[in-house]
Amino acid sequence: xxxxxxxxxxxxxxxxxxxxxxxxxxxxxxxxxxxxxxxxxxxxxxxxxxxxxxxxxxxxxxxxxxxxxxxxxxxxxxxxxxxxxxxxxxxxxxxxxxx
Amino acid sequence: xxxxxxxxxxxxxxxxxxxxxxxxxxxxxxxxxxxxxxxxxxxxxxxxxxxxxxxxxxxxxxxxxxxxxxxxxxxxxxxxxxxxxxxxxxxxxxxxxxxxxxxxxxxxxxxxxxxxxxxxxxxxxxxxxxxxxxxxxxxxxxxxxxxxxxxxxxxxxxxxxxxxxxxxxxxxxxxxxxxxxxxxxxxxxxxxxxxxxxxxxxxxxxxxxxxxxxxxxxxxxxxxxxxxxxxxxxxxxxxxxxxxxxxxxxxxxxxxxxxxxxxxxxxxxxxxxxxxxxxxxxxxxxxxxxxxxxxxxxxxxxxxxxxxxxxxxx
Numbered sequence: 001x002x003x004x005x006x007x008x009x010x011x012x013x014x015x016x017x018x019x020x021x022x023x024x025x026x027x028x029x030x031x032x033x034x035x036x037x038x039x040x041x042x043x044x045x046x047x048x049x050x051x052x053x054x055x056x057x058x059x060x061x062x063x064x065x066x067x068x069x070x071x072x073x074x075x076x077x078x079x080x081x082x083x084x085x086x087x088x089x090x091x092x093x094x095x096x097x098x099x
Numbered sequence: 100x101x102x103x104x105x106x107x108x109x110x111x112x113x114x115x116x117x118x119x120x121x122x123x124x125x126x127x128x129x130x131x132x133x134x135x136x137x138x139x140x141x142x143x144x145x146x147x148x149x150x151x152x153x154x155x156x157x158x159x160x161x162x163x164x165x166x167x168x169x170x171x172x173x174x175x176x177x178x179x180x181x182x183x184x185x186x187x188x189x190x191x192x193x194x195x196x197x198x199x200x201x202x203x204x205x206x207x208x209x210x211x212x213x214x215x216x217x218x219x220x221x222x223x224x225x226x227x228x229x230x231x232x233x234x235x236x237x238x239x240x241x242x243x244x245x246x247x248x249x250x251x252x253x254x255x256x257x258x259x260x261x262x263x264x265x266x267x268x269x270x271x272x273x274x275x276x277x278x279x280x281x282x283x284x285x286x287x288x289x290x291x292x293x294x295x296x297x298x299x300x301x302x303x304x305x306x307x308x309x310x311x312x313x314x315x316x317x318x319x320x321x322x323x324x325x326x327x328x329x330x331x332x333x334x335x336x337x338x339x340x341x342x343x344x345x346x347x348x349x350x351x352x353x354x355x356x357x358x359x360x361x362x363x364x365x366x367x368x369x370x371x372x373x374x375x376x377x378x379x380x381x382x383x384x385x386x387x388x389x390x391x392x393x394x395x396x397x398x399x400x401x402x403x404x405x406x407x408x409x410x411x412x413x
Binding site: 014032035036046053056081 | 131137143146150161165169173177180181188192207208211214215218226227231235236238241242245251255256260264273274275281
């Protein structure tokens with residue numbers, strides 16, 4: 001099987017995740033789109049590892065997963081804090097972080 | 100690593116073409132469908148489930164790419180932990196929150212679509228031409244040399260990538276601490292005991308005339324005894340006070356609380372009691388929410404009450 005098919009699939013998924021980040025307003029959906037982009041990058045890393053025949057790409061993908069897990073924890077905590085004060089998770093509140 | 104997954108990975112790597120191609124096309128298509136569902140579905144819960152679908156399919160693709168360990172970690176960490184965390188937060192934030200379709204920035208959608216279309220085309224074309232004709236070496240050799248996929252990953256992680264591993268470990272601890280700090284809520288006012296709350300309630304009764312006793316029970320009528328059905332006051336008018344705050348103003352309570360509907364029920368019961376044929380008016384007119392200032396005020400008071408209770412529990 002041509003290994004570039006996986007890379008192209010990951011490019012498509014990455015683009016769709018970026019589209020979600022740009023189009024959606026709900027902070028949680030935006031966050032899930034970011035997760036999708038990270039996952040797409042992981043697929044590219046894994047298929048690159050297969051192309052080169054060593055495991056370095058898989059280790060990098062593993063690190064990406066750990067960083068994504070940490071990011072989810074902090075990000076969701078921030079979203080909860082914002083929701084508690086604003087009663088909304090829309091990213092359209094433009095003056096949220098001012099002052 | 101479970102032998103089944105290892106065997107599946109080995110057969111996928113060994114048989115190469117047909118089996119792997121079928122897997123790729125099925126799982127790749129499903130992954131793209133999940134990504135599209137994430138963007139297109141209005142409800143946030145549906146988006147979360149679509150992302151879970153994408154992640155599971157990506158896990159299968161990891162396995163076919165000779166990364167069975169990462170495939171399992173993907174299922175356990177992403178679909179198991181991360182997506183369920185997302186669902187928990189969704190439930191806390193409110194399942195019914197759906198996006199508004201109003202564009203706040205003019206032309207933002209079109210611009211975003213064009214930008215992503217161009218970006219995606221560029222990525223696909225560049226990668227496609229750059230990787231054209233490249234054959235994969237396969238990680239089977241690297242796995243063999245280390246004695247297995249997990250062993251190979253572990254060897255790399257604790258030798259070459261030891262420093263990144265330590266940094267990532269401290270990052271995880273920091274993230275956990277950060278979540279604790281962010282989720283912590285300071286108590287601004289001292290905790291109120293029952294006697295103080297009683298005094299406040301009576302003071303409110305003295306000032307605003309708010310009923311100090313318990314709220315009325317949900318209505319039990321001929322049509323419905325659901326919790327969304329408002330109770331009837333002694334004069335026969337429905338009251339929203341008996342409906343829990345999250346249900347107040349929802350479709351259920353509006354339908355159940357229509358005075359004309361209740362009158363029709365009463366008439367129907369009377370007819371049945373007198374042994375006549377039931378002639379129930381079908382066209383009762385459009386459903387309208389009855390929103391008067393008194394209800395709004397009651398809403399606010401109920402919310403405040405709920406907040407007080409929250410503060411007491413925290």
